[in-house]
Amino acid sequence: MLHVAVAGLGRISPCHVDAILALSPAVELTAVCDNNPTVLSAFLAKHPHVHGYLDYEEMLAKEKLDAVHLCLPHYLHVPYAIKAFERGVNVLSEKPMAITLEDAEKAVKIAKEKNLLYGVIFQIRYDTAPQGVKARIEAGKLGKIISASSVLTWDRSPDYYRASNWKGTWEKEGGGVVIDQAIHSMDLVNWMIDSTPVKVKAAFSNLGHPEMHVEDTAVGYVDYASGVRYCFYATNNFPSNEPVVLELHGTKGDVRFGYDDAYLSYHDGTKEEIHADTKDTFKAEGRPTYWGHQHDSEIRDYYDCLIHHKPFFLSGEEALKTQKIISWIYQEGRKTL
Ligand SMILES: NC(=O)c1ccc[n+]([C@@H]2O[C@H](COP(=O)([O-])OP(=O)(O)OC[C@H]3O[C@@H](n4cnc5c(N)ncnc54)[C@H](O)[C@@H]3O)[C@@H](O)[C@H]2O)c1
Known part of the structure; x- marks a missing residue:
């Protein structure tokens, strides 16, 4: 035990x-x-x-x-x-x-x-749709990935920041919409593209949260060694929390993620949908649905690896790849705030 x-x-x-x-x-x-x-x-x-x-x-x-x-x-x-x-x-x-x-x-x-x-x-990496899309990319079904984008429109009211003694501060949160909210979509894209970032451009602004100093809006792009350009937009000034719109475009097809689902259109005219399989996940009672449902899957996997001495999918080394991009986005974005 x-x-x-x-x-x-x-x-x-x-x-x-x-x-x-x-x-x-x-x-x-x-x-x-x-x-x-x-x-x-x-x-x-x-x-x-x-x-x-x-x-x-x-x-x-x-x-x-x-x-x-x-x-x-x-x-x-x-x-x-x-x-x-x-x-x-x-x-x-x-x-x-x-x-x-x-x-x-x-x-x-x-x-x-x-x-x-x-x-x-x-945890979102454990959702059925990202897992299914990653498998199709690896199988070459989308061809060579050329571009990716993510659009995050969420609501973080001034009260959300006022109620916390650490959110919205450089020292304790380390930033705003990028390090806290958009990090999930950036991680997903980074995992799907699986290449080394070679250039990052970012612009930050604080458009609606005078009570804090960090960014509530970020735009920019990341160029990868494989030739992919990933463009992102993230803002915490939306009046509701909408599903992140995430797209990948390849030489043989395109994919668009909905909340828990993925819609694939292949250039040969065929289409495919991957829907969330939530049968073995907890009902997210009292929890925002946009967090995803997969903490249980990731935690179960972590203990399976710990008990059976197996490598863990989301190890520190793996997470470093996303941390590198996040840190680079802050390096560029803070110059513009
Ligand atoms: N994976 C996701 O989808 C997701 C969603 C929400 C939050 N998070 C992450 O979870 C973490 C916590 O976020 P949260 O929203 O639960 O924050 P929170 O502010 O609601 O909770 C933090 C808790 O830590 C306690 N705490 C603070 N300093 C402490 C200390 N020195 N020793 C012991 N306890 C201390 C606070 O009293 C508080 O109860 C963050 O890293 C956040 O980014 C992840």
């Missing part, structure tokens, strides 16, 4: 807690940590058998943990991952793995030296 903990009991934490509870008895939720006493007490009232801590280091010192899930503000991801690695504890971190590329590389290096499994949550 593996003993695991969740650090940070905020909005995303139920996706982790429910997935861990579903893996019992192979994986047991032994401890949780949140430095907000009200949040911690509310959790322990519902889960009286779990040990609760206000202090992360005390939890690591007192519990004999196999893994810890980091559901914390971004600036804590790397320092808290390293504290865990130093005690021989495996880590599954929420996205982004870090605020800077240097920090991300440091965490990957330490996990490797200590032979620990470092995973990063990019």
Whole structure:
């Protein structure tokens, strides 16, 4: 039996807690940590058998943990991952793995030296449609990919930022719409294209959130060594949270993602649709649907790899590829804000 903990009991934490509870008895939720006493007490009232801590280091010192899930503000991801690695504890971190590329590389290096499994949550990669499209790209069905685009139009009200002591800040969130929201679509495109980025151009603006300093809107493109150009637009100024519109265009066909589905049009005139298969996923009760439903799949896979000593699909090394693009976009975009 593996003993695991969740650090940070905020909005995303139920996706982790429910997935861990579903893996019992192979994986047991032994401890949780949140430095907000009200949040911690509310959790322990519902889960009286779990040990609760206000202090992360005390939890690591007192519990004999196999893994810890980091559901914390971004600036804590790397320092808290390293504290865990130093005690021989495996880590599954929420996205982004870090605020800077240097920090991300440091965490990957330490996990490797200590032979620990470092995973990063990019749960949308586990959805049926992205998996199906990736398989078709690898099988050559879309031909050579030429271009890609993503358009994210989401709603993050001033109250969303005012209610948080870390969102909307450079120091603690590391940015705005790119590092927090658009990172998922950028990760998907980067994974599908699977090439080295050679040029990044980005322009940022803050059009509707005077209460914060980071970008609420970003446009730009990434050129890849394979010749693909990926153009992106992301804004948190929309009045609703709409499905990200993501397209890939190849020499033999095109694909357009809907929310959980993908629509493929081949140049020979045939069409294909891939629909979400949610039969073995949790109902996302009380959770925004645009988060995707696949935390449970990724967490199940992480423990399968940990238990059976298998390489993990979304390892720190894999997540670094997306962190590199995100960091490059910030390097370019911040010059324009
Ligand atoms: N994968 C996804 O789709 C998805 C969706 C939402 C959020 N997230 C990610 O999840 C992470 C957490 O986001 P959230 O929206 O749940 O944030 P949140 O602010 O709701 O929760 C963070 C929690 O961490 C606690 N905390 C802060 N500092 C702490 C410390 N030093 N020690 C212990 N606890 C501490 C806070 O009290 C809070 O309860 C972020 O990385 C975010 O990007 C991912």
